[in-house]
Amino acid sequence: MYRETLAALLLSTGAFAVPHPATASVKCPIVFDGRVPVGTAATFFDSSNALFNPDYVKGNDLKWSDILKLPAGESSRFDGAAYQPVEVTLSDKSIFQQQKGFRRAGLQFIQDSSTGSGTTGIKTLHFSVKQDAARPLNLTHEYLNVWHETADYSADQIMFQTGQIIGKSASDKNNFKILDRSGKSLYSIAMDKTSWQNFAITLNYSKNQVQIYYSVGQAPLKSVAGPTSADLSGQGQFQIGILKKPTGTSDVVNSGYQESKLNEGQIYGGLFLEDSANGCVSL
Ligand SMILES: *[C@@H]1O[C@H](CO)[C@@H](O)[C@H](O)[C@H]1NC(C)=O
Numbered sequence: 001m002y003r004e005t006l007a008a009l010l011l012s013t014g015a016f017a018v019p020h021p022a023t024a025s026v027k028c029p030i031v032f033d034g035r036v037p038v039g040t041a042a043t044f045f046d047s048s049n050a051l052f053n054p055d056y057v058k059g060n061d062l063k064w065s066d067i068l069k070l071p072a073g074e075s076s077r078f079d080g081a082a083y084q085p086v087e088v089t090l091s092d093k094s095i096f097q098q099q100k101g102f103r104r105a106g107l108q109f110i111q112d113s114s115t116g117s118g119t120t121g122i123k124t125l126h127f128s129v130k131q132d133a134a135r136p137l138n139l140t141h142e143y144l145n146v147w148h149e150t151a152d153y154s155a156d157q158i159m160f161q162t163g164q165i166i167g168k169s170a171s172d173k174n175n176f177k178i179l180d181r182s183g184k185s186l187y188s189i190a191m192d193k194t195s196w197q198n199f200a201i202t203l204n205y206s207k208n209q210v211q212i213y214y215s216v217g218q219a220p221l222k223s224v225a226g227p228t229s230a231d232l233s234g235q236g237q238f239q240i241g242i243l244k245k246p247t248g249t250s251d252v253v254n255s256g257y258q259e260s261k262l263n264e265g266q267i268y269g270g271l272f273l274e275d276s277a278n279g280c281v282s283l
């Protein structure tokens with residue numbers, strides 16, 4: 001009897017409603033919200049929607065519902081019970097425009113414009129990443145996984161990357177790296193194959209400074225680098241997804257080697273940009 005009563009009590013209090021541990025609250029004003037509500041179908045992203053641009057940046061012959069998966073499993077720190085992870089995948093069809101060297105699929109916040117509020121003041125980009133054992137990245141290649149590209153497409157002010165950076169040592173290929181526009185490493189940490197890894201990057205556009213925050217699993221974010229100087233000029237937009245560079249070429253956009261039958265993915269959660277005026281950062 002006791003056992004039944006206990007079970008009923010646990011059920012009624014939601015104690016079995018895993019996997020949604022304590023939610024961290026967002027405490028600063030949200031500028032762009034890319035958190036995906038629980039129950040969202042992949043087809044939601046195919047046409048105009050409140051979260052991401054339905055048209056960019058993806059393979060010419062693909063719809064977002066071909067690219068995005070909505071995996072089950074523990075949600076990330078800032079997603080909690082209301083929002084769920086979203087996975088961006090790559091296949092042989094992930095060819096954007098005529099960029100035959102790259103395989104890419106990148107989400108853009110729907111409100112993000114190349115001269116808009118994501119490019120001024122002090123803003124903090126939050127993202128959590130998790131690996132899909134069934135769709136591992138091939139870290140012999142260079143990947144961009146989150147970045148901010150200038151309005152004229154000539155540079156990326158900030159790049160969250162993994163794999164072997166072309167022209168650099170392979171010794172840190174298993175690390176995530178945050179690089180500035182010149183390729184200088186601002187922070188580097190080993191990729192965790194099982195846990196959520198949570199990152200926040202404060203972009204101080206007023207002063208060209210960057211500060212980086214990090215935690216694993218459900219732990220609060222801690223400052224791990226900065227504030228450090230970085231040239232954030234040039235406005236532009238964020239991209240959240242995968243850009244996989246080829247090997248064996250100096251013309252990475254157009255040529256080089258990509259293996260076929262690609263089936264790779266990266267899981268994202270807790271995607272949002274917050275206003276960090278007055279030093280506000282959700283931890
Ligand atoms: C990883 O990439 C390298 C370089 O393109 C390639 O030689 C190798 O076959 C790839 N490995 C897998 C498992 O796809």
Ligand SMILES: *[C@@H]1O[C@H](CO)[C@@H](O)[C@H](O)[C@H]1NC(C)=O
Pocket residue numbers: 122202204206207209211227276277278279280
């Ligand atoms: C932005 O940079 C200015 C000048 O260094 C500094 O006073 C301010 O605290 C910075 N703000 C944030 C949130 O990093």
